[in-house]
Amino acid sequence: MDIIFYHPTFDTQSWLAGLQQQLPDARIREWREGDDRPADYALVWHPPVEMLAGRHQLKGVFALGAGVDSILSKLQAYPDMLPAGVPLFRLEDTGMGLQMQEYAVSQVLHWFRRFDDYQAQKQQANWQPLDDYRREDFTIGLLGAGVLGRKVAESLTAWGFPVRCWSRRKKDYPGVTSFAGVEQLSDFLNGTRVLINLLPNTPQTVGIINASLLARLADEAYVLNLARGVHLVEADLLAALDSGKLKGAMLDVFSKEPLPVDSPLWKHPRVAITPHVAAVTRADEAMAYIAKTIRQIEKGETPTGEVSLQHGY
Ligand SMILES: NC(=O)c1ccc[n+]([C@@H]2O[C@H](COP(=O)([O-])OP(=O)(O)OC[C@H]3O[C@@H](n4cnc5c(N)ncnc54)[C@H](O)[C@@H]3O)[C@@H](O)[C@H]2O)c1
Ligand SMILES: O=C(O)[C@H](O)CO
Numbered sequence: 279m280d281i282i283f284y285h286p287t288f289d290t291q292s293w294l295a296g297l298q299q300q301l302p303d304a305r306i307r308e309w310r311e312g313d314d315r316p317a318d319y320a321l322v323w324h325p326p327v328e329m330l331a332g333r334h335q336l337k338g339v340f341a342l343g344a345g346v347d348s349i350l351s352k353l354q355a356y357p358d359m360l361p362a363g364v365p366l367f368r369l370e371d372t373g374m375g376l377q378m379q380e381y382a383v384s385q386v387l388h389w390f391r392r393f394d395d396y397q398a399q400k401q402q403a404n405w406q407p408l409d410d411y412r413r414e415d416f417t418i419g420l421l422g423a424g425v426l427g428r429k430v431a432e433s434l435t436a437w438g439f440p441v442r443c444w445s446r447r448k449k450d451y452p453g454v455t456s457f458a459g460v461e462q463l464s465d466f467l468n469g470t471r472v473l474i475n476l477l478p479n480t481p482q483t484v485g486i487i488n489a490s491l492l493a494r495l496a497d498e499a500y501v502l503n504l505a506r507g508v509h510l511v512e513a514d515l516l517a518a519l520d521s522g523k524l525k526g527a528m529l530d531v532f533s534k535e536p537l538p539v540d541s542p543l544w545k546h547p548r549v550a551i552t553p554h555v556a557a558v559t560r561a562d563e564a565m566a567y568i569a570k571t572i573r574q575i576e577k578g579e580t581p582t583g584e585v586s587l588q589h590g591y
Contacts, residue, residue, distance in 0.1 A: 279301070279303065279304045279305070279318045279319070279572075279576070280304070280305045280306075280307075280315070280316055280317045280318050280319075281297065281301070281304050281305070281306040281307070281317060281318065281319045281320070281321065281572075282306075282307055282308075282309040282313070282317040282319075282320050282321070282329070283297070283306065283307070283308055283309060283320075283321045283322075284308070284309040284320075284321070284322050284323070284325050284326070284329055285321075285322070285323045285324075285342055286323065286324050287323075288323070288342070288559075288561075290308050292561070293321075293561065293565070294306050294307070294308060296561060296562065296565045297321075297565050297568070297569070300565050300566060300568075300569035301569050301572065304572075309325075309329050311326070311328070313329075314332075316335060317333060317335075317336060318335070318336065318337050318338075319336065319337060319338050319339070319340065319572055320333070320336060320338075320339045320340070321339075321340045321342060321568065322339060322340070322341060322342065322349070323341065323342040323343060323348075324348055324349075324352075325349070325352075325359075327352070327356045327358075327359045330359050330360055330361070330364075331356070331358050331359050331361070332358070332361065333361055333364070334361045334362075334363075334364070336361065336364045337364075337365075337575055337576075338364070338365050338366075338367055338571070338572070338575055339360065339364060339365070339366045339367070340366075340367045340368075340369075340568050340571070341366065341367065341368045341369065341585070342369065342559055342564065343368065343369055343559055344368055344369050344370070344374055344425070344426065344557070345368075345478060345479060345505070345506060345591075346366065346368050346478075346585050346591065347478065347479035347480075347506060347590075347591075349366065350585075350587070350590055353587075365584050365585075366584065366585040366587070367568075367571060367581070367583045367584055367585065368583055368585050369559060369564055369567060369583070370425050370567070370582060370583045371425050371426070371429070372559070372560060372563040372564045372566075372567045373557075373559075373560035373563040373564075374425075374426060374557035374558075374559075374560070375425065375426055375428075375429030375430075375557075376429070377556065377557035377558070378426045378429055378430050378476070378504060378556060378557045379429055379430055379432075379433035381502075381504065381530070381552075381556045381557070382430045382433065382434065382474055382502060382504070383433050383434065383437060385502055385528050385550075386416075386418060386434060386437075386439065386472055386502075387437070389472065389500050389525070389526060390411055390413075390416055390439075391411075392408050392410075392411065394525075394526055394548070395408055396408070398547070413438050413439055413440070414440065415471060415496075416439055416440070416471050416472065417439070417440040417441075417442060417469050417470055417471050417472070417496070418431075418434050418439050418440070418441045418442070418470070418471070418472045418474060419441075419442050419443070419444065419466055419467065419470030419471075419472065419473050419474070419495075420441070420442070420443040420444065420474050420476060421444050421473060421474065421475045421476065421477050421486070421487075421505075421509075422443075422444070422445060422475065422476035422477035422478070422505065423443035423444065423445040423449050423451070423454075423456070423476075424445070424476070424478075426476050426504075426557065427443060427445070427474075427476040428443075428449070428451055430474060430476065431443055431451055431454045432451070435452070435453040435454060440455075441453065441454045441455070442454060442455040442456070442457060442466060442470065443455075443456055443457065443466075444457045444458070444462070444463060444466040445457075445458055446458060446459065446589075447459075463491075464494060467491060467494040467495055468494060469496055470495050470496060470499065471495070471496045471498075471499050471500065472499065472500045472501075472502065473487070473495060473499060473500070473501050473502065474502045474504065475487060475501075475502065475503045475504060475505045475509055475510070476504055476505050477505050477506075477509060478505070478506075478590070478591030479505070479506040479508055479509065479591075480589065480590035480591055481590065483509055484508045484509065485508070485509070485510075485511055486509055487501065487503065487509050487510040487511065487514075487515070488511040488514045489511070489514040489517065489518070492514060492515070492518040492523060492524060493518075493523065495523070495524075497523065498522070498523075498524070498525040499523065499524055499525065500524065500525055500526045500527065500528075501515065501524060501526075501527040501528075501529075502527070502528050502529075503527070503528075503529045503530060503531055504530050504531070504556045504557075505531060506531050507529075507531040507532035507533040507534070507535065508533055509531075510529070510533070512532070512533060512541075512543060515527055515549075516542060516543070516546065519546060519548055519549070524548075525548065526548045526549070526550070527548065527549050527550070528549070528550040528551075528552075529543065529549065529550070529551055529552075530551075530552045530553075530554055530555065530556040531554050531556075532554075535553075535554055536553065537551065537553075567583075571583060
């Protein structure tokens with residue numbers, strides 16, 4: 279079996295070595311420009327079109343991340359990049375679920391224990407105990423309830439918060455109230471105090487966190503964007519913060535990355551920022567997952583993790 283690998287920033291040699299350990303019988307090589315030798319599988323991130331185009335013999339292409347929006351948008355521009363019938367897989371969890379839990383739980387607790395207010399008081403040397411927030415007033419709403427949303431929901435129910443989720447289809451997750459489809463979006467938003475975004479980037483979800491959505495949240499709400507920058511209308515978020523509708527926001531992803539130095543988000547006192555690090559690809563777990571999936575395909579089984587080109591995620 280031949281496997282080709284391309285990632286613009288990963289340490290390719292350590293990936294090739296790690297994959298070789300997982301799949302000892304495979305011939306694994308870094309793909310370089312001009313390489314049109316046969317391959318059964320391709321492991322990619324931001325792949326050049328010529329790496330995949332015309333490779334009808336591929337049994338699978340693996341995206342080396344959870345979100346496949348960059349690959350699918352390239353496919354829009356170059357429809358022949360992925361030969362018809364070749365399945366595209368993405369990373370399901372592979373250590374990202376735990377990272378998302380760490381991120382979400384730490385920030386929700388930060389807001390719930392009013393550390394943002396105490397930090398602001400500290401700037402004024404102000405010793406002033408504040409009223410506690412009550413859990414029942416701190417409903418967490420997850421936009422997106424797939425692999426990562428489910429993990430985050432689990433971790434927040436464990437802390438005793440009321441948790442609800444919104445997805446394309448109803449979910450049956452213990453302790454989580456499920457809302458589905460555009461017709462239930464309003465009910466989902468009504469009473470949500472902390473909105474956590476874990477949707478994929480698709481034509482239906484671009485710009486979904488906008489002025490009209492923010493207006494429907496509970497007063498003094500918080501927004502945690504962990505998915506993609508294009509989901510959020512940044513100007514609407516700033517306006518909602520300045521009007522007092524929103525109390526705070528923590529953003530990991532931005533419509534333009536790196537976030538431009540002149541973005542007003544940098545200076546806003548109630549916006550916290552991380553540079554798209556909420557959940558990164560963990561090499562060992564990703565390699566084990568890819569190897570397991572390849573073995574399943576080789577045995578004629580149907581693995582999970584295939585991207586629906588129709589739904590765009
Ligand atoms: N910031 C980061 O570091 C980072 C890391 C990993 C993933 N992500 C982002 O997180 C996203 C989610 O990852 P995942 O593995 O949980 O994806 P997933 O495919 O398992 O889950 C997606 C969820 O969104 C819902 N959804 C999709 N379209 C919808 C629509 N139109 N209306 C309502 N619900 C809809 C689905 O029903 C599902 O519940 C990824 O697509 C990626 O963009 C970000
Ligand atoms: O989708 C992912 O895996 C991360 O956001 C990196 O892009």
